[in-house]
Amino acid sequence: MYYLDTSRCTYNISGGYAELACIIYQTGGGVGADGGPAKFTPYTYKFKTYKVNGSRRIFIESIRNYNNGENATQNVLRSDNGFLRFLFWQVAKYTQLNESLD
Numbered sequence: 001m002y003y004l005d006t007s008r009c010t011y012n013i014s015g016g017y018a019e020l021a022c023i024i025y026q027t028g029g030g031v032g033a034d035g036g037p038a039k040f041t042p043y044t045y046k047f048k049t050y051k052v053n054g055s056r057r058i059f060i061e062s063i064r065n066y067n068n069g070e071n072a073t074q075n076v077l078r079s080d081n082g083f084l085r086f087l088f089w090q091v092a093k094y095t096q097l098n099e100s101l102d
Contacts, residue, residue, distance in 0.1 A: 001027045001037065004091065011097040018101065020047040022091045023066060042066035047088050049101065056101065058088050 008023040022045050029039030046061040063073045076084070092098040 006094055009091050009095045011095050017050045060084055
């Protein structure tokens with residue numbers, strides 16, 4: 001399960017590119033004493049987007065463990081199944097970046 005830290009979402013538009021970053025907490029470790037997840041691991045997700053011939057391109061720049069900097073990009077990409085595209089548009093909507101994208 002994943003949780004989006006809405007207080008830590010940012011974007012920047014410059015030179016035809018938009019960059020979007022957010023912190024996502026991944027749960028794990030079974031069930032804690034309070035009935036919720038036993039562990040939350042924060043990851044920083046960074047995206048870049050631009051248009052080519054009228055088509056929007058979205059790229060994942062990196063996914064890093066916020067605590068230790070470990071690069072988790074390839075692990076997440078291997079089991080993506082559309083999660084990253086969904087995440088990009090959810091964060092773009094929350095930050096209102098989507099209002100600047102067509």
